[in-house]
Amino acid sequence: MSDSNTTDFTNPSTFILLGIPGQEAAHVWISIPFCTMYAIAILGNFTILCIVRREPSLHEPMYYFLCMLAITDLLVYTSTLPKMLAIFWFNSREIDFSACLTQMYFIRCFSLMESGILVAMAFDRYVDICHPLRHSTILTNPVVAKIGLAVGLRGGMVTLPSLLLVRQWPYCTTNIIPQPFCTHTAVVKLACADTHVNSYYGLFVLFCVMGLDGIFIAISYVQILRAIFSLPTKDARLKTFGTCGSHLCVILASYVPGLFISLMYWFGQNVPGHIHVLIPNLYIFMPHMLNPIIYGVRTKQIRDRLLWFFTHKGA
Template identity: 80%
Template sequence: MSNSNTTDFTNPSTFTLLGISGLEVAHVWLSIPFCTMYIIAILGNFAILLIVKIEPSLHGPMYYFLCMLAIADLVLTTSTVPKMLAIFWFNSREIDFSACLTQIYFIGCFSLMESGIIVAMGFDRYVAICHPLRHSTILKIPVVAKMGLAVVLRSGMLVLPYPFLLRQWRYCRTNIIPEPFCAHISVLKLACGDTQVSSYYGLFVLLCVMGLDGIFITVSYIQILRAIFSLPTKDARLKTFGTCVSHLCVILTFYIPGLFSSLTYRFGKNVPLHVHVLIGNMNLLVPPMLHPIIYGVRTKEIRDRLLRFITHKE
């Protein structure tokens, strides 16, 4: 690997991940919160899947969408965190070129999938509040399944060009990535020549998907708020709005870290590299950890079933 900085190669056999560049001496200590968040995310999302499966009263559209979100969270964290911990604990920094491209695909695909699922959950809240008498007829199980399939296909197809475009570039600068995982933009920076096709396509996916999803969510909540404010009593308004709080918290935990990370990356030129990397890692770890906690705390049916499950085991 000594010549990795200067060798001219079309496709490197491996990349070297530095972890949190600039904080290498603190890797062992950084692994503690990273591992803790990963364990919470795994246990929390598996608990959501188990509770929805064993509780017949939770077999409804909102909880099916929640299960989809839990699966996306599990795949997203598992595709990145184990390699991070291997770097922190065992200094296992090398990653195969194909494995790196696969990781990029999974990160991009399941991040977009989460965004689509959050939109679907927003549509469920819109129907439940604005058309409550038609909720069961509009969101039948086949409709929910088709919505889930559409989200999966959209994410999978839009991200599919990422690895194929990256594979065609020539890499002549270095094969060192100053992060603990393979990010699309980080690998693209290592390529030589005109890589504007990959850059513009990545920007198109970001604006098209996240932008449209944000518009759909905003329109849904404008209609939801109009319906809530038209209710006759304050108690009815608060009770109805309370059914949306969990979803609103999920929206905030998913979009705000991503927006903050993007703004810091594009405009924080004086921000140290390790701060950029840490923010990017939190963007992948914090939402999957918080999603099951939000729904576990805010949703009475899930909370009660979890307590009964724990009590029964004891």
């Protein structure tokens, strides 16, 4: 191929992010819901972290895992939204090659970390309901810390091979990414190389890592439901099941949009291109905004602490 038809982008210095292609004139308006989600996520997650830190009665495994989830939510927003808003507001589309790969790495890593935390929270609910007398001896603080460390290491190590593969490929056609941030799929499409190994590894991560997480969560709740239905009274069953309500809502908020996106990808050939970009972006950020709201509304201890704070402040 002649030099007049292509530019050598092998290890390019920058990528160009287009935002929402075809909707450049509406970028400022599109930024409003994303900016609102960012503000809610920052406020909600920091509130949960502060409440758990300051309230000794909340120093339990369930709330430690909730803090891990809040930190993950904050990291997802912080690694993506500032650059996304800069594109929408200031048309700042260039992103350094290394920064793009770092952003891509963080998105995948934090998604895997969140999945692992949801498994840990399911395990906590299982032990608390099925083995209540042993809960404090099984989930001690050192064990919780080791679970958190394992979740973080798993997310980082499982994501690392994809980053190394993407970094070594040549980019010889274009450096334009039709997204408001660097996703793994968008970057891989620009590579001028055989990317099948990356596709196979992505399927491995999907089925053998996140798929196993879903199986572990399902097994935990099968055991939880068996224990709940063995309780003698309806009130006891409802009260016990209520302790799982927040976790179940977070799981639905995390997995149901993903199923919708998959259906849109396979059956939405007539959906406009900007919708194919906009909806997945909303899916990435929406669960991380909803998590603190769900736990703040449905968890009595956190709700009571918030009410006490506003009442005490008002007094």
